[in-house]
Amino acid sequence: MQTQMRVLLGLLWLQTCWVRVQMNVEQSPGVLNLQEGRNTSMMCNYSSIITSVQWFQQNPEGHLVSLSFITSGMQRKGRLIFTLNFQERNSHLHITDSQPGDSGTYFCTVEAQCSADTCGLYMKP
Ligand SMILES: *[C@@H]1O[C@H](CO)[C@@H](O)[C@H](O)[C@H]1NC(C)=O
């Protein structure tokens, strides 16, 4: 029997630098129902020049677990594949052969370039 899973892609962005330019990050799709064993992918795209993307999964206890810190190209971690495309300004998370443990909320955070004197921490739920 196949298990229906629910995956939610939440929106969270983190900028290690305070920049005056407004940065937009979008994630899609919002909510996803997938069947065990299927492949799926999620995407974050962004409007500014960034240096890295980090993907998190929120576990059932509500803690954010870091899945990947990616600065270029592609990274594979078991059944998960992360990509970062600077030209297209997006990052994908591909899940292959999804398992019940993949259910949950996923977040991506981006890190932007800055000069030392403008650095600060800014997080927006
Ligand atoms: C999922 O992706 C893997 C690797 O790309 C592929 O081998 C497999 O056939 C795909 N499975 C489905 C159900 O599409």
Ligand SMILES: *[C@@H]1O[C@H](CO)[C@@H](O)[C@H](O)[C@H]1NC(C)=O
């Ligand atoms: C993300 O991609 C969508 C569709 O391609 C586009 O409409 C949107 O403006 C993009 N968002 C950002 C922040 O670049």
